[in-house]
Amino acid sequence: MAKKVAILGGGVAGLTAAHELVRCGGFDVDVYELATAPGGKAASNVKPQSGTGGRHPLPGEHGFRFFPGFYQHVPDTMKRIPFPGNANGVLDNLVSVPLGGIAQEGKPLYTFPTAVPSRIDQWRQIFENWSDQAELGLAPGEATYFIGRLLTFMTTCDKRRFAELESISWWDYTDAANRSPQYRKLLAGGLTRSLVAMRAEEANTRTMASILVQMIMSMTRQGTMNRVLNAATSDAWIKPWVALLMSNRVNFSCETEVQSLQSDGTKITGVTVKRPNGTVDRIQADYYIAAFPVEVAQRLLVPLAPAAPSLGRIRHLRCEWMNGIQLYLRRDMPICPGQIICADSAWALTCISQPQFWRGVDLGRYGDGSVKGLISIDISDWTKPGTKVTNKRADQCNENEIVQEVVEQLRAHLTGTSDPLDPADLSSWFLDPSITFPGQATPVANSQPLLVNTAGSWVNRPEARTELPNLFLASDYVRTNADLACMEGANEAGRRAVNALIAASGSNARRCKVWGFSEPTIFLPLKKVDEILFEMGSGHPGIDRIASLKAAVLARSERRRRLARQPAGGPS
Ligand SMILES: Cc1cc2nc3c(=O)[nH]c(=O)nc-3n(C[C@H](O)[C@H](O)[C@H](O)COP(=O)(O)OP(=O)(O)OC[C@H]3O[C@@H](n4cnc5c(N)ncnc54)[C@H](O)[C@@H]3O)c2cc1C
Structure with missing residues (x-):
């Protein structure tokens, strides 16, 4: 009989876990997701009520997406999601990005x-x-x-x-x-x-x-460091993915909040969820994959620490804010075929002009039909005072102040480009709906912060397999080779959770592929030298000395190995 798996959270990690369980066969999969649709931080949004005359609402993102060339797990998943007209499924929706840019105020774009x-x-x-x-x-x-x-x-x-x-x-x-x-x-x-x-x-x-x-x-x-999708993330990737999973009988319960997990000290015995109509249910499954983000794990998993000590250390992990804003323009402004770091911006802005990569997307069919350009911006520092129209931190501003300050910081960086931004170009904007403005005590709140890899944090990050035999973890804070809060890390974590589940269930399904990072082989001999030095208790000698030490260190290590192999009292 099929084993029942409850996946708690439907972001990239949860969707990956569902996808891999479908591949394995022998599991009934239910995904419980808080939001109205799956996708988590990777899901696109739309600007509400912006579509007129039968047009689509304007596309928005939680933050723009880039897919570095070294990603392996995400492309592997994408290849297995069919997309009309694409030989390699969703993977063919990735477009190579030829340039990156660094913009500084008053200087030409580098x-x-x-x-x-x-x-x-x-x-x-x-x-x-x-x-x-x-x-x-x-x-x-x-x-x-x-x-x-x-x-x-x-x-x-x-x-x-x-x-x-x-x-x-x-x-x-x-x-x-x-x-x-x-x-x-x-x-x-x-x-x-x-x-x-x-x-x-x-x-x-x-x-x-x-x-x-x-x-x-x-x-x-x-051939490139970087790729982006050829349309809004949900259209190019998330929606076809969810459709594939649904066609494989994965059951999605959206607008359903996981409120607590219960344990008898040896395993998870059930999960309490709140349904969209407000009723509270207890669900039970053979296995549970916790795929909600770290700030939710701190609330729901840390109480299980007496039975699973590794969960207790999650409380020490930290998040910061990184959220997107889109500027809709009356003219297209390609600026640069790639992401731009606005190096002098107080709020650490990065941006990309989107339409040049969105082949086949006719912006005339969105909004009121007048939008021709779209700059997607990430704000990565919410705690520094603004410098253009306000001296408040972003997390102390109202919505209008955030928009005005971002526009002016961006404008100051684009003056040296071939496409300076004129305020008259701005048609409208869309701020990530995770950012809300609750009131006086908390002027700005963020429902989707991002894990940061602080120094020494690895020890606090849990493995996908927990001490409870029917609970597995899948989200970007789990220990992975990717080791970064990104879609690649989330995907790898989903695979690791499924691999641990396969082992626990006794299934003979093939394990999910997990890749490591490889580095240029020309560095390997010198890494070996450093390993010998490390084991001898010596520091790294520095890049200029390590090559010259190579012969001596390797000879010394070989001598030691030979001595260790000789029987006691043998010839020296
Ligand atoms: C602005 C921004 C830009 C980014 N850009 C990139 C990029 O360009 N490239 C890249 O690789 N990565 C990027 N990232 C990081 C990447 O988006 C995340 O690391 C990744 O999507 C995390 O996936 P996840 O499944 O681990 O978590 P999430 O995406 O957070 O998914 C968790 C899911 O759990 C749900 N959930 C939460 N609480 C509950 C609950 N109580 N009950 C039920 N469900 C719940 C959430 O609604 C969500 O759907 C960016 C992140 C941000 C914030």
Whole structure:
């Protein structure tokens, strides 16, 4: 008889788990989702009541989506979701992004292309091109220093990365305190704020450096660091995914809130849910996959810590705010074929001009038909005072102040581009509905914050398999190889939860594929040298010395191994 699985939360992690269980066969799958539709943070929104004359409402996103070239789990899933006219399903809806941009106030837009390095000196060249351009204004030697830190990371063994770099902040690792303001803005603080919504003083080096290396490396594999969808995320991906799951008898209960999980101390015995009509039910299943986000896990899973100690440590994990706003324009403004980091913006804005990638989407069929352009923006710092129309923090502003301040910060960054933004271009806007304005005591609330990888946080992140044999975890805060709060991490977590469930249930289904990160093989011998040094209790000797130490360290290690193999009292 089929085993019953209750998936609690229908974001990328929950949908991945449902998809994999369907593939396995032998499971009845129910997804309980709080929102009106599945997709979680990845789901698109629409601007309410904006469609007139039979047109669709204007498309909105929780925040714009990018799919770095190193993602493997998400593309694998996408390939298995049919999409009309696509040989590779939803995967064919991903479009390669040729450029990235760094905008600074009063300066021309700095763009960086993709390339295909295959030797260490070419890697050095790439890094130098990327960070040592005159427009970036770094002090002499700073680019070389930063490159040295990245190369040092690439020659650091995995054991040292976990033992040492996990608890060192990106700020300290890159020596930001002793560098120029421009270095701090672009290579230390700006990078972490814009990409992962956190302060460099708190971001852990193991994760930051690893993601940077993977981003750069993905150019060799995919020919580009970055891809985006060719339409709104829900249209291009989430809706076809849910349709596929429903056609495979996955049952979705939306607008259903999981309120608590009950345990007898040895297993989960049931889950209390509140239905859309307000009734409260107790549901039971053979297995439970908790796929709600970390801030909900802190409320619902931490009370289970007496029976499952790993759940107790979730309470120490931290979130920050990162939320999107879309500007609808009367003219199309491509600006740059890729994401732009607005490096001087107080609220850490990043943006992308969307229509150039949305092949086949006729914006004339949306809203009142007059919208021609759409800039999608993420606000990644909600705690710094504004600088243009308000000196309040974003999380203290009203909606109008947020919009006006964002528009002015963006305008100041686009003056040096071929497409400056004129206020007359702005038709309307849409702020992520997760942001609400409850009133005086809490001027702004955010129902969907984002996990941040603070220094030393790995120890507090749980595995997908818990100490309770019928409870598994799937969300972006679970320990994964991707190791970042992103769609790739969520997808991998969903697979890990299903793998643990397969093992617990005795099913003979094939395990879900889980990929690790690979790094250029040319660095492996030096990583090996560092591993030997680490095991001897020595620090990393630095990128300039490690290569010259290679022969001596390997010979010494070989001598030790030979001595260890010799019988006691044997010839020396
Ligand atoms: C602004 C922004 C931009 C981003 N951009 C990118 C990007 O470009 N690329 C990328 O890879 N990642 C990006 N991310 C991160 C990515 O969106 C998330 O890491 C990922 O979607 C998380 O998926 P999840 O399934 O773990 O969690 P969620 O998406 O949070 O899904 C959890 C689900 O559980 C539901 N839920 C919550 N509470 C309950 C309850 N009590 N009962 C029932 N259901 C409940 C929620 O409604 C939700 O649907 C971005 C995040 C943000 C905030």
